[in-house]
Each structure stands twice: as structure tokens, then as C-alpha cells.
Amino acid sequence: MRYVSTRGQAPVLDFEGVTLTGLANDGGLYLPEEWPQFSHDQIAALRGVPYPELAARVMAPFTAGSLSQDDLLALCQQAYGGFSHAAVTPLVQLDEQHWLLELFYGPTLAFKDVALQLLGLLFERFLEKRERPLTIIGATSGDTGSAAIDAVAGRKNVEIFMLHPEGRVSDIQRRQMTTVSAANVHNIAIAGSFDDAQAMVKRMFADRALTDTLDIGAVNSINWARLMAQVVYYFAAALQLGAPDRKAAFSVPTGNFGDVFAGYVAQKMGLPVERLIVATNKNDILARAIRDGDYSVGESHATITPSMDIQVSSNFERLLFEANGRDAASLAAQMDGFGSSKTLPLDPAQRERIAAMFSAERATPEQTLEAMRWAHQACGEVIDPHTAVGLHAAREQNALDPAVPVVTLATAHPAKFPDAVEQAIDLRADLPKRVERIMEREERCETLPADYDAVRDYISAKATH
Numbered sequence: 068m069r070y071v072s073t074r075g076q077a078p079v080l081d082f083e084g085v086t087l088t089g090l091a092n093d094g095g096l097y098l099p100e101e102w103p104q105f106s107h108d109q110i111a112a113l114r115g116v117p118y119p120e121l122a123a124r125v126m127a128p129f130t131a132g133s134l135s136q137d138d139l140l141a142l143c144q145q146a147y148g149g150f151s152h153a154a155v156t157p158l159v160q161l162d163e164q165h166w167l168l169e170l171f172y173g174p175t176l177a178f179k180d181v182a183l184q185l186l187g188l189l190f191e192r193f194l195e196k197r198e199r200p201l202t203i204i205g206a207t208s209g210d211t212g213s214a215a216i217d218a219v220a221g222r223k224n225v226e227i228f229m230l231h232p233e234g235r236v237s238d239i240q241r242r243q244m245t246t247v248s249a250a251n252v253h254n255i256a257i258a259g260s261f262d263d264a265q266a267m268v269k270r271m272f273a274d275r276a277l278t279d280t281l282d283i284g285a286v287n288s289i290n291w292a293r294l295m296a297q298v299v300y301y302f303a304a305a306l307q308l309g310a311p312d313r314k315a316a317f318s319v320p321t322g323n324f325g326d327v328f329a330g331y332v333a334q335k336m337g338l339p340v341e342r343l344i345v346a347t348n349k350n351d352i353l354a355r356a357i358r359d360g361d362y363s364v365g366e367s368h369a370t371i372t373p374s375m376d377i378q379v380s381s382n383f384e385r386l387l388f389e390a391n392g393r394d395a396a397s398l399a400a401q402m403d404g405f406g407s408s409k410t411l412p413l414d415p416a417q418r419e420r421i422a423a424m425f426s427a428e429r430a431t432p433e434q435t436l437e438a439m440r441w442a443h444q445a446c447g448e449v450i451d452p453h454t455a456v457g458l459h460a461a462r463e464q465n466a467l468d469p470a471v472p473v474v475t476l477a478t479a480h481p482a483k484f485p486d487a488v489e490q491a492i493d494l495r496a497d498l499p500k501r502v503e504r505i506m507e508r509e510e511r512c513e514t515l516p517a518d519y520d521a522v523r524d525y526i527s528a529k530a531t532h
């Protein structure tokens with residue numbers, strides 16, 4: 068499989084190259100040159116297949132040329148062997164139409180583990196032959212950071228610098244990152260928003276002074292391998308609900324647009340997906356883009372769903388590229404305009420193609436809490452506030468055929484956000500035993516201003532050259 072940049076000016080890479088490169092050097096994001104196709108019979112043959120094998124079969128076309136089938140299967144078995152649920156991503160029924168796809172059984176209790184447990188192993192495999200270590204630089208609003216750190220802590224040939232917005236992640240999210248004592252882990256709290264952190268990370272990929280001395284890698288969803296691994300659970304859920312003979316819709320709590328874009332990829336591969344519902348909090352740039360064609364940056368608001376407090380949504384670029392017929396030159400011009408004006412009007416063709424598959428819904432804090440109460444009182448499920456944003460959006464879809472099952476992605480364990488859970492249902496969600504110990508450990512974190520030079524210089528000084 069070959070991978071091309073959305074902006075058309077970066078080298079075409081294979082899967083190994085794209086995994087180690089992260090952001091394309093023209094500022095774009097990598098995508099497969101073409102979407103692999105699964106026929107009706109090939110999808111039917113995946114029914115009942117255990118998760119690690121399903122993962123290897125769904126991902127095989129994307130890794131072809133860089134990993135053998137046997138190697139890929141062995142990596143999937145290792146990656147998912149540590150999940151605390153036998154089904155890895157179990158499906159739970161809420162009522163006749165609504166389901167939850169629980170994605171929080173990995174070591175750090177959020178959906179990020181599904182991709183990052185595998186990515187850590189892929190790094191290790193591909194770095195065996197390299198002489199220089201890979202310096203991972205990432206930005207997190209809470210969950211990517213802990214999952215990525217867990218995936219690479221103590222591994223050879225790799226070190227990680229993770230930026231998070233100071234005071235804007237939950238205490239548990241922060242401790243999951245800052246209590247890891249491995250020498251190859253560096254946490255940086257910046258006095259700014261997640262968007263400030265993400266913008267700095269992207270700028271570092273284009274900073275020759277840095278890239279000439281360090282091999283920089285990505286764990287954020289700018290890295291194609293992240294999205295690839297997330298495609299699998301759409302297959303897992305749809306197969307259980309009757310695919311390929313029955314369609315399913317998915318409601319996805321959204322921030323950086325990676326998770327819902329993985330659903331789009333599953334649909335492009337042949338999975339019968341009726342609709343993808345983009346669920347946002349008050350940071351509703353995506354809802355405005357999908358509904359009104361207006362992708363323009365607003366103020367960043369702190370909410371009870373901090374992981375989704377995102378304005379500039381990395382993976383929306385991938386969808387814009389798809390929706391303009393993969394015209395890289397025109398996309399590059401659109402993104403340049405967005406870079407300077409912070410506003411991007413979608414053209415009519417982009418709007419039409421996006422509307423054909425995506426709906427968008429925004430949840431207020433009260434609607435979020437109300438969805439948590441409904442899940443608890445009517446269905447006996449304790450859900451986290453991010454999942455609740457998705458569930459609220461799912462239950463607003465009156466235009467959907469009631470015979471179509473709607474799956475809300477349950478993106479985090481409720482214990483990661485105990486205050487919001489208590490506010491909604493007056494119950495303190497207990498931390499699972501496997502992570503309880505983070506509450507006693509010492510924290511390690513550098514606090515820096517939201518200043519590009521200060522952060523770049525700190526990383527440059529600390530990194531292994």
C-alpha cells in the first residue's frame with residue numbers, strides 16, 4: 068500500500084514510512100492512495116472472528132508490503148491481549164435502537180488504547196533497524212497522552228515529549244501521564260489550550276532546525292496508523308448487528324475528527340454504514356462546518372468534556388480532501404487560506420458530499436448530564452460525559468429509520484471524569500484496580516509558557532540526539 072499527502076507535495080510512502088513519519092513534510096496528512104474494498108462475502112466471513120484476528124484481517128491491506136500477515140496477527144494478539152474484556156470492544160444494548168460500543172478496556176481506560184497499544188509495538192518493530200531514536204512529540208487534551216505514554220514507556224529507541232494544557236485535563240488524566248517514571252517519558256504542561264499545544268507540535272514537524280537533528284514521530288491521529296487501528300471496531304460492532312446484511316449508524320463524540328474519520332474509512336471499505344453522527348460540545352466548529360459549511364475557529368471553551376475542547380480539528384483536512392475529489396492543489400490552497408484567516412468556507416461539492424454521510428449535533432452541559440442520567444436511570448449504565456455527548460446526539464436523530472441500530476462510541480471509562488459523573492447521577496465512579504496506584508505516586512512534569520521557542524528549545528535540550 069502506498070500513502071499520499073493531502074497537500075500533494077510530500078514523498079509517497081509505504082506503511083512503515085507513514086507510521087514513522089506522522090505529519091507529511093508539506094504540512095498535509097497521509098492517506099492510502101486508494102481504499103481497499105471488502106466484498107459482501109468477505110465481510111460476512113468476518114462474523115464471529117475474535118478481535119485480534121479481525122483486526123489483522125481488516126488492517127492487512129493497509130500494512131501490505133511492510134508486514135507479513137503472520138507478523139501483523141502476532142502484533143494484534145500482543146496489543147489486545149492486555150485488554151480487560153475478552154471481547155476487547157464489547158457492545159452493550161441500551162434500548163431497542165441504541166447501543167454503546169465500549170472502547171475503554173485498555174490500560175489507560177479510553178478508546179486511544181485500541182490504536183496506541185498497537186502503535187507502540189509497530190514503532191518497536193520498525194525502529195529495530197534504525198540507528199537514531201525516534202523522538203515522539205505529541206499534544207493531548209488528556210487521553211492520547213496517557214495512552215501513548217503507556218504504549219512507549221521504557222521501550223528502546225524511542226522517547227516521548229507530551230504537551231498538555233495546564234489545568235485543563237482531569238486529575239486522573241494528568242496523573243496517568245505524570246506518574247510514569249520511565250526515563251524516556253517527558254511531560255510538559257503549557258499555559259494555554261490544547262489548540263496551542265497541537266499548533267506547536269505541527270510547527271515542529273516543519274522546523275528544519277529541529278528535524279535536521281532529531282527524527283520526529285507522531286502519536287496523535289495525524290499518524291495514519293492511529294486511524295487504521297480504529298477502523299476495526301466499526302467492523303466489530305456492525306458485524307454483531309447484522310453486517311453485511313444490515314446497516315448501522317454510529318454516533319461519535321468528536322474533537323480531532325480521528326475517531327469518526329475511521330468510521331468513514333470503514334464505510335469506504337464496504338461496511339454498510341447508514342450515517343456517521345459527529346457529536347460536539349460547546350467547541351462546535353465541526354457542527355458548524357457540517358451543518359452550515361462554515362469551518363471557522365471560535366474561542367476555545369473549557370467544558371465538562373475536556374478531551375473534546377478542541378477547535379482546529381486535525382483530521383477534518385482528510386475529509387475535505389476526500390470531499391473535493393482528492394484535489395491536493397486545491398486543498399493546499401484552502402488550508403493555506405485557513406492558516407492565515409482561521410476561517411474556511413466549504414465549497415458546494417464538499418458540503419454535498421459530506422452531508423451525504425455525516426450529520427452533526429452539539430450538546431450543552433445540561434444535555435450532556437441529562438444523557439448520563441438517562442443511561443443510568445433507564446438503562447442501568449454509568450457513562451462518562453464524552454460518551455454522553457455522543458448519546459445525546461444519537462437520541463436526537465429523528466430522521467433515522469428506527470430499524471437502523473445506532474451505536475454510540477463509549478470513548479472513556481466514567482472513572483476518568485468522576486466530578487461530572489457525580490454531578491449527573493450522584494455516584495462516585497471507582498477507579499479500576501489496575502490504575503488505582505497512580506493516586507499515590509509522585510508526579511513529574513515541566514510547566515512552560517505557551518511559547519513556541521520555549522517549548523522547542525526545551526525539547527531540543529532534553530532529547531537524545
Ligand SMILES: Cc1ncc(COP(=O)(O)O)c(C=O)c1O
Nearest residue numbers: 210321322323324325326374478
Ligand atoms: C474521551 C474522548 N472522547 C472523544 C474524543 C474525540 O475523539 P477525536 O479526537 O478522535 O474526534 C477524545 C479525544 O480525542 C476523547 O479523549
Ligand SMILES: N[C@@H](CCOP(=O)(O)O)C(=O)O
Nearest residue numbers: 207208209210211287288374
Ligand atoms: N482528545 C485527544 C486530543 C488529541 O487527539 P488525537 O486523536 O489527535 O491524538 C486527547 O485525548 O488527547
